[in-house]
Amino acid sequence: MATNTGGLSLSQQRQRAAFWFLAPMLAALFFVAAWPLLRTIWFSLTNTLLSDLYGGEFIGFDNYLSLRVLESGRWIWRGTLVDPAWWNAVWNTVRFAFVSVLFETVLGLIVALVLNAEFKGRGFVRAAILIPWAIPTIVSAKMWAWMLNDQFGIINDILLSLGLIDQKIAWTASVDTAMYAVLMVDIWKTTPFMALLILAGLQMVPRDIYEAAKLDGVNPVKVFFKITLPLIRPALAVAIIFRMLDALRIFDLVYVLTPNSAATKTMSVISRENMIDFDKFAYGAAQSTLLFAIIAVFVSLYIWLGKVDLSGEGQK
């Protein structure tokens, strides 16, 4: 169309256009992400109540940690950093994140290796493993809650008939097993995602490497550890970190599968509980700010350690 650019060079014209193309997106992200985040941090420094969002006063870091010295000389620490319920949630979240990501990586690797082999019905298997991924988390939680039901659940029935347990287990209700239940469902639901990411990495490995190894008669196990694993390490690392960040913020599965269980309550769950259910809005905001800080550290580590080429100039 009009080529009269008012004396601007082509690249200047393009840069100006780029600015206007980016502006709406940046405005939207500021509005729904940056601003609410700043407000959350601000709320965490006040004593705001859910019922009176604008009535809070600045109280510094008291929601995090505060010290009161009584006249008797006793020191009383308060705040989320000395709250056992918070540390229980931190421990639950960390345990959940490490165990689930570990299992998802190992199982995902196995599934990816299977899908990378050529065999009849490969397309069918790939379609089948997409099903857990496609099912909404809440639906998975309900489906498994039913299967794990203590009296009528099929899992207890299977385990009983196999003789692995001798009495029915209240999987989701019992303190000892609630975390296993959450892990089981999460691993079932997310392993396919891991497998697909790892498979993408596996498919980058040139086939002739395997051919050569086969001709030389190298043991397949050795091929896997000496050739495949080192070559897919970057893809694996990205997948693990994405999953880790996702696992650290888990909310929906825990909330629906094991409601109000102290054994599984995660950082996200406890923050929301304080914020919305217990009318300790500012206290919950402080806890969610802490979770944000933990994840921010992880993300920075990822970008720093991974040296990810984000500008994309090195690729293609």
Next chain:
Amino acid sequence: MNARKLLNDVAFYALVVVIVVFSVFPFYYAIVTSFATGTELFKVNYWPKAFSWANYESVLGGRNFVRSIWNSVFIATTTVVFALFLAVTASYALARVRFKGRGLLLMMILAVSMFPQIAVLAGLFELVRFLGIFNTPYAMIMSYVIFTLPFTVWVLTTFMRDLPVEIEEAAIVDGATPWIIITKVFLPLLWPALVTTGLLAFIGAWNEFLFALTFTSSETTRTVPVAIGLLSGASQQEIPWGPIMAASVIVTVPLIILVLIFQRKIVAGLTAGGVKG
């Protein structure tokens, strides 16, 4: 040697069968349960024995669940259209124009998509109340931008990078402005990518739970995940498992069909985005 190969094959196919059964069984069992009623529901049946539509009738007969489906469709569709609209131009700028701070900007967008949603909950709650959209679909449409927009920008940027430079250069020589390049040259080429990205963003919005739970207060404004999550009987003993399974099947079947149809594209989109499912 041959015996060993046979043994290997058997072991391999056994593994394949285990993978398939593990993946599919829970959904299969939900379907079996959804057709069972009365006492049949409380017997463990591995094969479908009863076949009754009663659970489906009770779920679809109650007005609120149908309402929830419409809420979810409206919210997810609007969110996706809005995100794609903003993302197409933004990702053109990010993929095709060199400017200072581009790497940093992409990094920030990636960081937002890894955000714990709980961290913005308090601030968004205030914003939703301030705008007077609490307990309306617009509260969800607004808040879902936080995860759909970074995701669509990120994936579309990777797709757009792969479009050949020659096409764009030819258009520039013809005097096309960047806007013309996007709408007339790139958009027709980007359709497959838009469908994939849109579908993935749709699934994300369809499945979201935390914001939908917090920003709605009445049964008529709930989205599907909240409706299913909170579907309960009078007590722990009276959880209506039959209707819950029927509702689960109803909302999952369309997703599974979509995912199976767009299988290859979805896998490509997921790996390009490297984003959560």
